[in-house]
Amino acid sequence: MNEDIFSQVDHYISDLLAPEDKALTDTIQSIHNENMPQISVSANHGKFLQVLMRSCKAKRVLELGTLAGYSTIWMARALPEDGKLITLEVDKHHAEVARKNIENAGLSKKVEIRIGKAIELLPDLIAQTKQPFDFIFIDADKPPYAAYFDYALKLSKPGTLIVCDNVIREGKVLDRNTTDEKVKGVQKLNESLRDNKSVTATILQTVGAKEHDGMVIALVNNID
Numbered sequence: 026m027n028e029d030i031f032s033q034v035d036h037y038i039s040d041l042l043a044p045e046d047k048a049l050t051d052t053i054q055s056i057h058n059e060n061m062p063q064i065s066v067s068a069n070h071g072k073f074l075q076v077l078m079r080s081c082k083a084k085r086v087l088e089l090g091t092l093a094g095y096s097t098i099w100m101a102r103a104l105p106e107d108g109k110l111i112t113l114e115v116d117k118h119h120a121e122v123a124r125k126n127i128e129n130a131g132l133s134k135k136v137e138i139r140i141g142k143a144i145e146l147l148p149d150l151i152a153q154t155k156q157p158f159d160f161i162f163i164d165a166d167k168p169p170y171a172a173y174f175d176y177a178l179k180l181s182k183p184g185t186l187i188v189c190d191n192v193i194r195e196g197k198v199l200d201r202n203t204t205d206e207k208v209k210g211v212q213k214l215n216e217s218l219r220d221n222k223s224v225t226a227t228i229l230q231t232v233g234a235k236e237h238d239g240m241v242i243a244l245v246n247n248i249d
């Protein structure tokens with residue numbers, strides 16, 4: 026099978042079930058205009074995040090890695106009226122572009138962007154958080170993915186869903202001798218899940234308009 030068919034089917038699905046409105050297409054356009062990397066989730070994955078959120082009745086959502094706010098907008102739209110999403114972003118320029126896009130989508134009241142390194146913001150979040158999160162999407166830098174997952178567990182309750190994007194990396198995870206720090210980061214997370222009794226986890230392999238990849242989907246059982 027060639028990759029063209031994956032891309033065509035991706036568009037077939039998104040045309041049917043995940044059409045983008047102007048706020049979303051404007052967000053993608055802002056990524057081009059601002060010379061930012063085109064690494065947001067696809068429309069179908071945005072819709073998939075919504076389905077997962079709705080299945081666990083997510084009211085409180087945490088995202089690591091905002092970029093221009095594309096996945097943020099998809100997720101914030103699946104929140105109930107009194108729902109809240111906190112998103113962490115290290116790059117001030119990305120955060121500012123995202124702020125405008127989120128405002129343009131009419132979601133500023135539901136979304137809070139925190140600027141800084143996720144690894145430094147997460148301990149503060151744990152100290153401040155009175156209520157655990159229902160849904161956590163990890164999509165920031167890959168080397169600390171295992172540490173991010175441990176923090177995510179501390180911010181969870183039984184029933185929380187934790188999703189981590191880009192954990193297959195076009196199959197590079199199979200390379201035991203890799204020197205790529207991103208691959209090593211996701212390998213560490215993926216392997217840690219095998220013995221992690223706190224979650225029921227799997228990895229969904231993904232193909233489509235974007236490169237071959239995969240995402241961890243972990244349901245929190247109990248926290249030790």
Ligand SMILES: C[S@@+](CC[C@H](N)C(=O)[O-])C[C@H]1O[C@@H](n2cnc3c(N)ncnc32)[C@H](O)[C@@H]1O
Nearest residue numbers: 065066090092095096114115142143164165166
């Ligand atoms: C893959 S993009 C996020 C895409 C976004 N979730 C979407 O689908 O629209 C990763 C983002 O994480 C940010 N990032 C990288 N390292 C980070 C860190 N240490 N802490 C927080 N954010 C970080 C990058 O600046 C980038 O905007």
